[in-house]
Amino acid sequence: MYKGFSKACLEPKYMKGVKSLGRIGKAAALFVALVLLTAGLSGCTRDKPTIYVYNWGDYIDESILEEFEKETKIKVVYDTYATNEDMYVKIKAGGSAYDVIFPSDYMLTRMIEEDLVQKLDLSKIPNWKYIEKRHLGWDYDPANEYSLPYYWGTVGILYNTIMVGDPVDSWDILWNPKYEKEILMLDSQRDSIAVALLRLGYSINTLDENELAEAGELLKEQKPLVLAYVVDESQDKMIAGEAAMAVVWSGEVTVAKSQNPDLAFAIPQEGTNLWFDVMAVPKNAKNPEGAMAFINFMLDPEIAYRNADYTGYAVTHESVRSMIRPEISEDRSVYPEEEDLVNAEVFVNLGQTLSIYDRIWTEVKAH
């Protein structure tokens, strides 16, 4: 077919035709050609039902995606992000249409308020009934109209018991000059500012500008002690013994401990952030049907078990927890008990105050 096309192009008669088109005509022809080309390219993907999934880095057992493709004949295009804010900015800017996203609690609220996510069709997600009741109905989405929880956990300090001599029970230790250049902080604004707020004894959802400014100063003061601000690298660095302490999400602990037995995790006494990462469907999703099918698939007990076994994060299914290896399912750093969570607070969306967070974090990073 292409051969014939190029031959036709070379025929003098055809060339004459092109010449007589004139300047504007040629520009128009070029435009039409470009449109046809792009239409042709995107047409290839349109034939097969596809969903675009946007998830945190290293937050799924990717063999599950293949299984979903095999079972439902829906192709999965999988992308990852490092922080809620990365994901939010991309969805907000439009341009890219994802079908399933995994925001955290406060970010979901913000996206509901800004009309960026759509309601779930629970009749298409029968597996939601496996979710423990205590993980449903939180303030970030009281009726679970927009989201179903994927994983939950806390924020704490992962530390190397050989390199850290002092007891790790307070956020203070992250400001101890003894550990200069041995501390890894999260490169994520709400989480890092929350650590400073917790140390100061303030709420992690404070709207008070003075309290926030104090937290900002504290983070700048800490900067000389910090080895690096990272997200996905911290687990590897801790396993390799590159740093003494790292602020991490609780689910990172399982893999880290299994690969380096010197590592331990503590939730400081001042309190922590209790978080939920949820599955939601953006408003501009091209394939909401496929998205519901995907969410349902992820909540299937067998799949949820395999996924949790790989990621090490805490599942929201009671039945699945009992299937998991006891060294994980009975580890209080992964599945904290009620008394570990007395000082825990869930993030809420802060509305206008967020711009202060943006500014503080930019200043800390630039300091």
Add this chain to the structure above:
Amino acid sequence: MKRSPLIPYLIWMVLFTVVPMVLVLYYAFTVPTESGVTWSLQNFARFFEPIYLRVLGRSIRLAVISTALCLILGYPAAMVMAGNAFKRKHVIMLLFVVPMWMNFLLRTYAWLTILERNGFINALLSFFDLPRLNILYTNSAVVLGMVYNFLPFMVLPIYSVLSKIDKGVVEAAGDLGANPFQVFMRVILPLSLPGVVSGITMVFMPAMTTFVISRLLGGGQFTLIGNLIEQQFLVVGDWGFGSAISVVMIVVILLSMAIMSFFEGEEKDVALW
């Protein structure tokens, strides 16, 4: 009608150069308010706060250091390649170019494991009972990353100018009694200046704007101007401030190019671009 072959390029330029530039300028000079968008210099005023000027200063400093190191390392390498002393100069050329065929991110990532505390370099040092080196996540690591990645951009333009120098001129200088040092200082160096200038420009500009190298090897704490811009667009979503910084960057680069072309003098036709 003669200009018609230019039309595709014209459309391309308008779509992908002019329109984005106008958009960047628009975002830089406006701020969103409750009643819509108003013209304002607020974004620029913010940039001239000391904290951000320090970031600019740090970016310029690291870029200058990297460019100087590239020149010091690159010039002799280019001379060896252009000279007759070494028979297999295409092998050296290949060694410079082949790493560039690999992904830039991958090459920078590799330095992470080489430089880390228990990494390759320290393993080697401790094997010889030498003191360990902790340079990952410091300015030195960022400079190292820049020099490593941008060195070919210095070597190749200098090489291409050096290899075009008429050997007769060099021989004549020798015949007239100049010693090798004088030949270099008074003949080879001045003739190679256009290559040096394009090399400097080609290293300085990416070194000024990089954000990947400083993010990976600087550990997110040595924010360079590129990181600041990236953060405004990808994390914070403050397009106005991000665009304002980009505009300042464009001005800085235009200025440095103007300074460069001043030094380039009359031999412009030899320069690569």
